[in-house]
């Protein structure tokens with residue numbers, strides 16, 4: 001056998017895709033929601049409403065199939081680049097559970113893996129929570145491989161470029177008489193304002209990262225169309241107690257305000273999501289679409305990165321970048337916009353857990 005001649009992935013002997021997980025049949029829905037919300041104080045009415053969203057889709061979230069497709073696409077991309085590396089998949093909240101995957105990796109002889117999460121931005125929910133789950137699952141599995149979480153990639157061109165093209169394609173779907181005036185609405189998951197203000201090493205990273213990506217996408221769209229579209233950052237999927245402030249405006253409220261102000265069209269760009277999660281197919285394609293009809297706005301939704309070849313290749317780029325860093329080599333880190341490539345190792349105490357400190361991997365405080 002001739003050794004593969006592709007790029008050097010050492011010190012890694014595997015890549016792990018870490019995601020949220022979702023139910024796949026009606027019986028899964030309640031236990032899944034219990035997994036997600038244990039100890040979170042989410043009001044019962046909110047849980048029942050979210051359960052109904054899942055039941056309306058036959059009890060099946062789109063997220064697992066999207067991850068299966070991403071996994072297949074990453075394997076094919078790595079193989080095509082001459083990299084022979086096993087790629088695993090584990091979830092925080094549903095089967096295949098992270099701890100089971102780590103046990104499988106150990107049994108397969110894996111000693112050190114790079115971890116790509118399906119979450120691009122910084123905050124407790126989108127970053128540290130994943131790192132806590134890595135710590136917890138590693139502690140539960142004797143002989144679990146060493147894990148290096150790859151950097152947050154909100155501003156990696158492999159994430160941003162597909163969003164630009166999806167926005168252009170969505171604009172093209174609007175009828176010509178309202179296209180040029182369409183407002184670009186960048187949509188992301190709302191989080192409690194306290195969680196937002198403590199995100200990242202200096203605070204406010206969650207919103208600043210989204211504002212930067214939105215500005216970059218809007219500028220690139222303008223460069224392509226020659227039209228300057230107004231753009232806003234709005235939020236979906238608010239949860240929690242009504243007494244806790246969460247990031248606003250809600251996408252539905254904003255659509256109503258736009259219509260009241262005389263706007264006729266908008267493009268919803270789910271920039272907070274890497275693929276068509278439940279938040280996208282329900283909160284945007286169902287609920288926000290109904291709001292748009294109600295107020296008479298022409299609205300189209302831009303595609304998420306999904307399995308766009310550039311997004312898939314980003315996984316390889318981040319893997320090779322980090323492998324080189326771990327070997328002590330200099331690297332060029334791809335990033336667009338004004339913030340710069342995010343750090344590999346999270347700062348001590350960043351994106352704190354609102355319920356108090358817990359062990360987390362892949363940070364300066366690990």
Ligand SMILES: CC1=C(CCC(=O)O)c2cc3nc(cc4[nH]c(cc5[nH]c(cc1n2)c(C)c5CCC(=O)O)c(CCC(=O)O)c4C)C(CCC(=O)O)=C3C
Nearest residue numbers: 020022036040042050061062063119125126189239277278
């Ligand atoms: C920032 C963020 C992301 C993006 C980053 C990332 O991708 O991680 C995200 C993703 C997701 N959230 C998801 C599902 C849910 N999130 C919930 C609850 C919550 N999310 C929060 C934040 C986020 N969530 C927060 C602050 C809560 C309150 C409870 C808590 O403090 O933890 C609840 C409970 C019911 C409810 O309260 O809505 C559910 C069911 C799914 C799966 C969807 C599918 O099935 O396709 C995905 C990808």
Ligand SMILES: [Fe+2]
Nearest residue numbers: 125189237239
């Ligand atoms: Fe969520």
